[in-house]
Amino acid sequence: MTKTALITGATSGIGEATAYEFAKQGIHLILCGRRVERLNTIKVALEKLTIVHTLNFDIRDRHKTFKAIESLPEAFKNIDILINNAGNAHGLDPIQDGDLDDWDTMIDINVKGLLYVSKAIIPQMTERHSGHIINIGSSAGKEVYPKGNVYCASKHAVLAITEGMRLDLNPYGIKVTAINPGMVETEFSKVRFKGDPIADSVYQGFKALEAKDVAEIIYFAVSRPAHVNIADLLVFPTAQANSTTVQKEL
Numbered sequence: 606m607t608k609t610a611l612i613t614g615a616t617s618g619i620g621e622a623t624a625y626e627f628a629k630q631g632i633h634l635i636l637c638g639r640r641v642e643r644l645n646t647i648k649v650a651l652e653k654l655t656i657v658h659t660l661n662f663d664i665r666d667r668h669k670t671f672k673a674i675e676s677l678p679e680a681f682k683n684i685d686i687l688i689n690n691a692g693n694a695h696g697l698d699p700i701q702d703g704d705l706d707d708w709d710t711m712i713d714i715n716v717k718g719l720l721y722v723s724k725a726i727i728p729q730m731t732e733r734h735s736g737h738i739i740n741i742g743s744s745a746g747k748e749v750y751p752k753g754n755v756y757c758a759s760k761h762a763v764l765a766i767t768e769g770m771r772l773d774l775n776p777y778g779i780k781v782t783a784i785n786p787g788m789v790e791t792e793f794s795k796v797r798f799k800g801d802p803i804a805d806s807v808y809q810g811f812k813a814l815e816a817k818d819v820a821e822i823i824y825f826a827v828s829r830p831a832h833v834n835i836a837d838l839l840v841f842p843t844a845q846a847n848s849t850t851v852q853k854e855l
């Protein structure tokens with residue numbers, strides 16, 4: 606039977622690439638994000654391959670999150686796969702200089718937003734005794750790097766939530782997976798550095814992961830047989846050994 610996937614943060618980077626990868630496989634798609642024009646453009650492109658519905662909301666707003674998911678038309682109501690991907694880093698400052706608005710934004714999106722979306726979808730999965738939740742964590746969820754403080758904390762939280770979900774949803778046969786990438790060349794750095802040209806230097810001198818690389822891994826995880834759950838996966842570009850060790854040719 607054809608599956609339906611809801612992807613948060615489908616307007617760029619890993620989420621958008623996952624939408625393309627899933628569409629190629631005929632998976633029905635619910636694409637979420639704040640930038641409505643991008644949602645529309647991606648919908649038009651992917652409707653050649655599968656059926657697509659878009660939901661335009663900010664995952665920080667719990668009421669809009671629930672309202673959006675409740676508004677799904679009948680054909681999209683049963684969600685088999687949830688990709689909790691929306692998230693970003695905001696700023697890169699030592700803790701003593703950190704910006705409170707950046708901290709709020711990261712905790713509100715990366716942690717609380719992920720929880721709101723999950724809370725809106727999990728009940729239908731427990732009722733059906735099936736489903737697959739993939740949380741996009743980060744190598745920053747496994748290792749804290751200098752000036753990463755609150756972003757790393759938010760991704761450590763994603764990992765803890767993933768493990769908690771896997772335990773609590775175990776009686777219901779629901780798969781829960783964490784995919785934790787290292788450096789992926791997306792809009793991530795532009796958001797982190799708020800348009801500062803330093804963002805362009807982040808991926809210079811080495812070959813970072815592409816969003817498509819992560820999307821293919823996500824599809825691998827969702828396409829395993831029913832008895833196989835990829836619990837936790839860490840993926841780096843070959844040039845990267847950990848958060849602070851990257852072989853660059855400059």
Ligand SMILES: NC(=O)c1ccc[n+]([C@@H]2O[C@H](COP(=O)([O-])OP(=O)(O)OC[C@H]3O[C@@H](n4cnc5c(N)ncnc54)[C@H](OP(=O)(O)O)[C@@H]3O)[C@@H](O)[C@H]2O)c1
Binds near residue numbers: 714718791
């Ligand atoms: N790039 C990396 O190096 C890297 C490494 C490890 C982990 N990750 C993780 O991978 C995930 C995807 O990041 P990416 O690299 O693909 O970055 P990206 O290109 O900046 O994409 C981020 C996505 O999240 C969405 N989003 C952000 N805030 C949102 C909000 N408040 N409500 C709804 N959607 C929101 C954005 O859509 P709208 O702006 O349209 O809402 C966008 O689609 C994130 O969780 C990130 O932490 C990235």
